[in-house]
Amino acid sequence: MKQIKVLMVGAAFSADLHSDAYARLRDKAKIVGIADKAPERIKELADRYGFTDYEVYDDFNTAIEQCDCDVVDICLPNFLHHDAAIAALKRGRDVICEKPLATTVEDALDMVQTAEKLGRHIYYAEDWLGCPALTKARALVDSGAIGDLVFVRARESHCGSHSPFAQTIKFCGGGCMVHLGVHPVSFMLAMKNNQWKELVALTSGGGEENLIHRTMEGEDWAGAMMKFADGTTAILEANFVTSGGMEDIIDFYGTKGCLHADLTFSSALKGFSIPGFDYTVEKAEVTTGWSNPAVDEKFNLGYVNEIEHFMDCIAEQKEADIGLRGIDGYEALKVINLIYKSAREGIKIVNDELEVK
Numbered sequence: 052m053k054q055i056k057v058l059m060v061g062a063a064f065s066a067d068l069h070s071d072a073y074a075r076l077r078d079k080a081k082i083v084g085i086a087d088k089a090p091e092r093i094k095e096l097a098d099r100y101g102f103t104d105y106e107v108y109d110d111f112n113t114a115i116e117q118c119d120c121d122v123v124d125i126c127l128p129n130f131l132h133h134d135a136a137i138a139a140l141k142r143g144r145d146v147i148c149e150k151p152l153a154t155t156v157e158d159a160l161d162m163v164q165t166a167e168k169l170g171r172h173i174y175y176a177e178d179w180l181g182c183p184a185l186t187k188a189r190a191l192v193d194s195g196a197i198g199d200l201v202f203v204r205a206r207e208s209h210c211g212s213h214s215p216f217a218q219t220i221k222f223c224g225g226g227c228m229v230h231l232g233v234h235p236v237s238f239m240l241a242m243k244n245n246q247w248k249e250l251v252a253l254t255s256g257g258g259e260e261n262l263i264h265r266t267m268e269g270e271d272w273a274g275a276m277m278k279f280a281d282g283t284t285a286i287l288e289a290n291f292v293t294s295g296g297m298e299d300i301i302d303f304y305g306t307k308g309c310l311h312a313d314l315t316f317s318s319a320l321k322g323f324s325i326p327g328f329d330y331t332v333e334k335a336e337v338t339t340g341w342s343n344p345a346v347d348e349k350f351n352l353g354y355v356n357e358i359e360h361f362m363d364c365i366a367e368q369k370e371a372d373i374g375l376r377g378i379d380g381y382e383a384l385k386v387i388n389l390i391y392k393s394a395r396e397g398i399k400i401v402n403d404e405l406e407v408k
């Protein structure tokens with residue numbers, strides 16, 4: 052099989068998640084270039100995963116222009132996704148793009164339409180769709196094991212983003228709903244093939260109107276209730292007011308049973324440490340006392356399967372599965388912006404595009 056040549060733009064947190072996957076997929080992928088404004092991050096990242104023979108760039112535009120690659124993997128702050136994707140598509144490359152697809156619906160649409168026009172692919176990196184526990188849960192639901200699915204409750208939450216770019220709406224596109232809620236929203240849309248019918252939402256007000264994060268422009272608490280075309284209902288939540296580590300909890304309720312997934316605290320390990328473990332789960336403030344140190348967190352959160360799927364799709368020049376296509380990133384961002392509209396205006400939103408889909 053052809054080794055896909057990958058240019059990674061951005062060498063911080065999400066680049067680390069993707070690099071772990073590339074390092075496990077050496078027969079399918081080769082890192083040929085890494086770009087970051089902070090060059091020390093590039094070396095640290097490459098050393099951590101044993102990458103060699105790659106070009107170093109201090110700007111994503113130069114990298115996209117100069118690097119001989121098949122795909123540009125965008126691990127940049129949200130507000131740069133659009134410009135990097137457009138530059139890569141125009142350079143004739145496919146694109147892997149971290150969530151959210153862009154900071155505005157208009158930018159996201161432009162990305163999707165440009166890819167279509169130029170005959171290239173955007174692969175939307177929604178890791179929940181590569182998560183083994185959720186893949187299994189969906190297979191069990193599809194098998195009828197819990198009867199007909201009638202309700203899903205899903206959330207991602209933690210104590211606040213490490214990224215300075217997550218603090219302003221201009222750079223991030225919103226607060227916790229676009230930053231974390233994008234996972235439950237994208238997951239649910241993928242399960243239902245984007246066939247949503249109506250939604251209603253509440254969020255904290257941002258800044259002084261937030262529950263905890265008063266200097267953050269976007270909201271630090273958000274929840275949406277949704278109905279889908281087949282009658283399934285969902286409550287989708289995100290917040291930055293959760294101490295103790297990142298929560299990724301998904302509950303499935305059917306007419307004949309239920310299923311509960313806990314992606315971050317369901318480790319096979321449980322332990323007590325007085326000096327503290329070196330690491331337990333993402334965003335845990337402390338690692339002393341009782342905790343559940345994660346076993347292969349990056350695999351269990353879905354990054355390896357997600358990246359492997361993209362490498363296979365690029366090799367065959369085909370579209371990704373539902374939920375992992377550029378268009379799905381666009382649909383998710385559209386819903387998130389309607390969640391914001393619903394909360395802001397205190398109204399229920401009905402999907403008037405449903406009939407024509």
Ligand SMILES: NC(=O)c1ccc[n+]([C@@H]2O[C@H](COP(=O)([O-])OP(=O)(O)OC[C@H]3O[C@@H](n4cnc5c(N)ncnc54)[C@H](O)[C@@H]3O)[C@@H](O)[C@H]2O)c1
Pocket residue numbers: 060061062063064065066086087088089092109110111112125126127128129131149150151176178213214215216230
């Ligand atoms: N799927 C997930 O679970 C997950 C987790 C974390 C972050 N993300 C997403 O990944 C993206 C990146 O977030 P992050 O937390 O990794 O990092 P970040 O936002 O802290 O920074 C990204 C990196 O981009 C670099 N950068 C900025 N401008 C640049 C330029 N012009 N040229 C080259 N490099 C430049 C910065 O120096 C930094 O190292 C965001 O869109 C975020 O939403 C996804």
